[in-house]
Amino acid sequence: MHNVGIVVEDLDAAISFFTELGLALEGRMRIEGEWSGRVTGVRDQRVEAAMMRTPDGHSRLELSRFEAPAIASDHRTAPVNSLGYLRVMFTVGDIDDTLARLSKLGATVVDEVVDYEGIYRLCYIRGPEGILIGIAEELGRKS
Template sequence: MSIRLENVGIAVRNLEETIAFFTDLGLTVLGRDEVSGSWADTAVGLDGNHARIALLATPDRLGRIELFEYIHPEALETAPTLPHEIGMHRVCFQVDDIDAALEIAAHHGCLPLRGVANYQDVYRLAYVHGPSGIILMLSEDLRADHSG
């Protein structure tokens, strides 16, 4: 049996704001749709499932996220996720310039949880609360050849 990661799905409060955030960071919208019907109810496990969705990809098209904004049932607000909570933890993107990425995030009102950390002069890392409370980790590889 073969397996590969297709995408990470994230429910969001406002689809357009979240798309703007991720496209400003460099992702590309691959497609949009509005989904509903019995197939969607079965696939997701919610009766009356109806959502607007967008699929975004990193420039190499290997990393993909699917964003969905629920029309029905009404989306449930939750407290922002903390790094030590069990369950969906974070989405990580490697960037060439973490300071530039953090400026883009700040433009969207999304700030680091604490700051930028240096891991053994190999990576600079920062956790950011993104749109809808999404925890996003930004990682900058400090090695000259970026192999590893």
């Protein structure tokens, strides 16, 4: 997998949030022109994008802010049993510390942190703009 894409309204806030989660900003770019509409099917698009890299360097998260055309629909508050792509799960070294840091940026736990059979502590959180992500701490492996 090369990357997962998330469309946001506030690119700077999303970059700050995912940086706090441990991802590194690889770069920011503008995406526009006739070629880009042929890829996405959205003609005359103007997008500012930021590519974030996971700490292991194997995965990326592409954050995009559309300047044009107007946003077509909003799935940010959809419940977890909605059809389609819904969330990305990240492994963290210390879930309590991660939640404390992300809560300062507005993150809230969807329900509660649970222990999954002594293997993981995990939860879903709503991040910037209500984006749903999961975080999981593998038990017995503090980093």
